[in-house]
Amino acid sequence: MMINAQKIPFINRFLGIFRDGAVPTVVEEITIPEEPEIEEPLLIDNMINTKSNGYETKIRINDQKLVNIREEHNGVILSDYNYTHEQFITSILESVERQVLTTPLLPRGCIMYTTINKNRHYLFVEVAPQVRKVFYNTVCFDDVPFPRLLFGFSLMEHYEQIRVENVYVAALEDFVLQENTRVYYYPFTNVYQSGRVCWGNTKLPLLNSISEIRVVIELFFNSINNDDLYGGANLSKLSFRELLQSIQNKDFPVEYLNFTGKTLADWIDQFKDN
Known part of the structure; x- marks a missing residue:
């Protein structure tokens, strides 16, 4: 499953949980909407809780310390996958559009x-x-x-x-x-x-x-x-x-x-x- 970072606008705040390999001592759930029209999120410690048009993407660290991503619509589970921290971050980075700048051939010196x-x-x-x-x-x-x-x-x-x-x-x-x-x-x-x-x-x-x-x-x-x-x-x-x-x-x-x-x-x- 490829994670689309554009559909997860608060992903950078969530990535802070994994910085330097740190894992929260309390298992918390982050709910992030997939739709672009969203309400202002409610941020409590490391938890982001938002909803939009019945679609939700829930990201949490499960008991095996893996990243669990669950997609739901009006309470119906559409997908449920577990990722290592490395897989999660790599997938996010690969889904972000990158701009490459190349110089022309430059002279010596x-x-x-x-x-x-x-x-x-x-x-x-x-x-x-x-x-x-x-x-x-x-x-x-x-x-x-x-x-x-x-x-x-x-x-x-x-x-x-x-x-x-x-x-x-x-x-x-x-x-x-x-x-x-x-x-x-x-x-x-x-x-x-x-x-x-x-x-x-x-x-x-x-x-x-x-x-x-x-x-x-x-x-x-x-x-x-x-x-x-x-x-x-x-x-x-x-x-x-x-x-x-x-x-x-x-x-x-x-x-x-x-x-x-x-x-x-x-x-x-x-x-x-x-």
Whole structure:
């Protein structure tokens, strides 16, 4: 027999009797109506007593400490079954409609994904420290170290294609990210103090799936840098050219990172608000 939890609106209160394997010392009977139109139940200790249109579902613990469920109509027994506590709870859970949420295929390094109204998406992708080329005006600097970075993307889905609306980037120091992790300004150029990326004349491509966001990250790293938006990006007191020359073939100096005053939770909330 399958128990329909929708027809037993007070079942959660009854389940409290079995929490942690406890069994009442006094055998009590719970009467729960099957019909949706019911009177306000009378609750005395662990007993619920209700009636509706002559239909009743009575649930009690019998002398064998099993869950006994008896269905009656105007005093006539329609069914009478005994269940173990496990069978009873499993049957209740199986009768409750469950909603399953599945994310799309996410890119490597994704730490958070949020969707609003099915077509707006927020994506946060961590990029581990690495060494890359940096294009500064007409010069290419090899072996430039980057600190750990966090990208935030605002995406709009339209006719099965995804448009990148905004990109934000910040630097991180911690390897293990938590809500109170300190967030630092991106230490190079092409990024406003708010963290928003300045793309200049670069036109971002439309994406077929969220997992393709790595294409946008590569576009950012391969963009031409200049001295615009460099002021306050780091604490080195060096010009951008001097900074690139001084850190080649080294680890990025974490003491150069300039704290934004925000935690990771603050930065993510601000990004969504913008």
